[in-house]
Amino acid sequence: MYDNKREFGNVLIVGLGMIGGSFAKSLKQQGLATLFGADRRVGELTLGVSTGVIDYPAQLDEVTISNMDIIILATPVRAMESVLTEIKAFIKPTTLITDVGSTKGSVVAAAAKVFGEAPANFIPGHPIAGAEKSGVLAANPHLFEKHMAIVTPLPYSDPELLDRLHRLWRAVGADVVSMDVDHHDHVLAASSHLPHLLAYTLVDTLANADRSQDIFRFAAGGFRDFTRIASSDPVMWRDVFLANKDATLATLDLFTDRLSDMRQAIVEADGASMYGVFTRAKSARDHFLRLLEQRTLGKPQEKQLSISVTPASAINGDIKLVGDKSLSHRALIMAALAEGVSELANVDLAGDVKVTMQALKDMGVVIEEFGCGSVRVHGVGRTGLRAPIAPINVHGSATSLYLLAPVFAGQAFSVDVLADDSLLNTPFTNLLRLLKNAGAAVSSGAADCLPFKFLPSSINAVSGKLPGPASSRLMSSAVLLGLFAQGDSSFESTMQFDEQVRALFASFGVEIEGQASITVRKAKLEAANIELPSDMQQSLWCVLLASLLPGSALQLQGVTHSGRMGALLDLLQQNGAKLEWCGEPLGVFATQRLRVSFAKLRSFSLSAEQSYEFREFLPCLAMAAVYAEGDSQFEAVSNLPYFYEDRMTTLVDGVNHIGGVGEWHAGTLLIKGSTPHGGDLDSAGNELVALAFLLLAARCRNGATVRDCQKLLAQIPNLEEIATTLGLKCSVLS
Incomplete structure (x- = not known):
């Protein structure tokens, strides 16, 4: 009956619901452990054996507990104290005890109450996976694949058992990350607990409204999608909110404040504020979906494309080409940093320019697109940008990095910058020297390569000779960096400043004097209406x-x-x-x-x-x-x-x-x-x-x-x- 020859030996699942059952079924199908199940619902145990989820039903007695190599607590979080009390006397120090609860502080507190201090072999965990279904019949052996599992070790956790817990989660297909207990509870209060609270409250509110029948009759897919999680187990979620009370209240207060701001925007018909919230929210959700897609599918394979050309005798016509790509980058950035609303026409919104535009959106800039390269940019001023929710990814766009780096350096918040493919291995020595010479707090990877990390700093006026060989991008970087410094910047370059770029900066209130010896005089940055020349x-x-x-x-x-x-x-x-x-x-x-x-x-x-x-x-x-x-x-x-x-x-x-x-x-x-x-x-x-x-x-x-x-x-x-x-x-x- 008991078998220690398999990789994880004897594993006991306490609480044979959907999460516990899925864990057991995955290990059993792979032959990685002998699976035991304990549940106060006798019918669930019977179904667990008959459907192949577990090998044997079990009781929480000395014989069972003393023979277990791993014990997984998959009960409601409020029941864990009683379970630990029941098995305390029979647990071996070498037995790994873990859980799958969605709150960690209450679980650790329960263990401390039972043992005096949470023992070294008790290591909490939490899979970020689930469904609205419940019971052992909902067990899915693939439930955890391509999902995250959070392990929250304590300072004195046994390192060998911690390693075993990591291997256990990887065995069922999860991507494992570590996090401290308090941080976990605050993150989950925002990402999981609050959405459930809102869904339950919204459905309850509408169900008791005067027009409830028509509300539900005519509700469409948006209502269904938003309220889907209100079908979850009410008992479980009652226990979650009681167990994670402080973190939930802190997140709820933050949401209440923002909801109040949105109500006031509606009262005042403040369309710009509403659009800003919606734009930032869309950007944040798109970022989440990209992460989810990468986690689920991995990096997509790029399709190889070729272009076949047949000899042509002549080309003819009258054509207007899209706006200049390098000017498009600069125009979007200047419009974002200006005060007021800029109208930009004939902007190239393809390729690398999308990277720059997305980075600005991620920092709270509202950019409306009207087709045919026309955009309206709601400038936030030099100090109006907001911290992005995630690292900025410049993908393969060196131009985006050159032009955005000075903006990152001038902010009162930290920014991490990532990239893809070959750009990760490209040294940016001259750009980093320019930034650091002006006082920017920026660190890089090995050999001046990405990733970069920008910390808040005081920027000095750019002066002296630009580092390395001259380039239009580096000269524009110097101008943009000077916008965040006190006083005017003056620097020298071995090449003349491009007149088109000079005209662009002048449109927003930045005067650039000289050719190779350049002085940047900045006034208040003001919105502009401009049409860009052809690329x-x-x-x-x-x-x-x-x-x-x-x-x-x-x-x-x-x-x-x-x-x-x-x-x-x-x-x-x-x-x-x-x-x-x-x-x-x-x-x-x-x-x-x-x-x-x-x-x-x-x-x-x-x-x-x-x-x-x-x-x-x-x-x-x-x-x-x-x-x-x-x-x-x-x-x-x-x-x-x-x-x-x-x-x-x-x-x-x-x-x-x-x-x-x-x-x-x-x-x-x-x-x-x-x-x-x-x-x-x-x-x-x-x-x-x-x-x-x-x-x-x-x-x-x-x-x-x-x-x-x-x-x-x-x-x-x-x-x-x-x-x-x-x-x-x-x-x-x-």
Whole structure:
């Protein structure tokens, strides 16, 4: 009958309800223990044996208790004191005693009352799993799989038995975490106990209302979903609330205060306050659902996508592209930090920009979307952000990290920052030096990599030379960091400040003076209404497509001739591109309509300085050079940061693979003008490489297929639509 040869030996479940029965059934089906059940309801024991939940019924006597290796108390929390009293005299010190109650303080107190002090072999636990059903017939051996089990060891708990308890929960499929008793009770009061209290109270209130029959008759799915847990065992939940009285009352008081605020907002017709609560709540619940999905399904496998391109004779049309991605990040952040409501038009809301927008929402910023890239941002001011409920995940967006990090550094609350995939292994040495030089309290993982942790600190004005090689992102980081400092910031950079970014900051009240020597003068940040110019990468791609394909005549709306975009277009004109500006410059960014037609491009010759200045656009420029007359050279490409060089190496390999000629000479990239025959091009998952390969494929003799394009399509989800509008013959393949 008693068997110690199995992994967990003899296990007694006291209380053969749904939780205890599910635990027993899982262990029994896996052959991990000999299962005994004790329950004052004789019928439950009989069913437990007949349905294969337990091996043997048992009594709480000396013979049974002294032979047990593990005892699991699955009774109501208020019954645990009497159970412990009944078995106290028979328990061996080597027997692990644990429970599954949803409160821990009362259970520990019960053990202390019985034993004088909770013994070292008594280690409380609590599975975060369950259902409204009860009784042994509701036993489900898979109930705990992909659910959390919280173990709450005491300071003097036996370490070997604690390890056994962890292994026991893992054996039934749970993800085990440790937590102290008091913290557990407050967390569960908020996440589990309060929702049950609200559901019971709401149903009882409506059931006693004057129109109760019609209320229940016409209630829809929302009422059903919200009140589902009111079907739980009333006796159990009465005991839970009595056992966890203090933590429940503290959480209930907090909710009552917020409910009072919401009532006042309705009285005053304060739509902005209501929308803010609803937005933050949606963001928080979406975060919860993402965690639940990851716990249940694991990380989803990314579907491999390719784009097949058939040679096109020409592209034509009149098109307006989505707003510039880098400006979209900055515009959303500035609008959030400004006072008042900003209207932003032509914002790129795809790809990495969604990461920045979600982070702002997680910190309490209300952002309304109206389609077609139009948003209304309810600014909260520099000190109005709220602590996020969970770490901010920047996923794979380095731009989001660069631009949000100064904002995190300037807050009166702590922020943890995580990332995904390759970004976790990317060092951010220069960004961290900038932050720490200004007094930011930020710590990082090994080798200046993520995760980051920001603590409240006093920010000093940014001064001196920016660390490391210059970049537009780091310069914007310095400006944003200066917004949280006393006084104006002045710093030096080896590159000039981009005029488009300067115009954006000025729209919100931040004046940036100088070029390489920069002074940031900030006044009160005020809301702005602006329309962003077309995205630079997409604009360059369209301009080069029209320039390379004979018979093309293209018009692009909302293109600016200022900043780096202007410098890029000037470079193309110097190399034979046919560009014509139409109309007067409009808006903050002086945008115009740009006409582009086919041109016989001359070879490119970029100096080391130009290769650095245009490093983000080198992939498309290099692919245009494949079809230019003569030999093009891009100096010092090997001196660029490794990820830029990696992109170019992938591009050169692709060019050579389909019949073109690309060579390296002492760090200079040489591309000989030719017409490749076509074939397969592997972008290695990089969106800029994939975009450039599409440009290369459009004029190959036999077309080409660009592999691994899922990141490109995430960043430009309407790429097929753009291609169709232009007349480019391409299709997405899975």
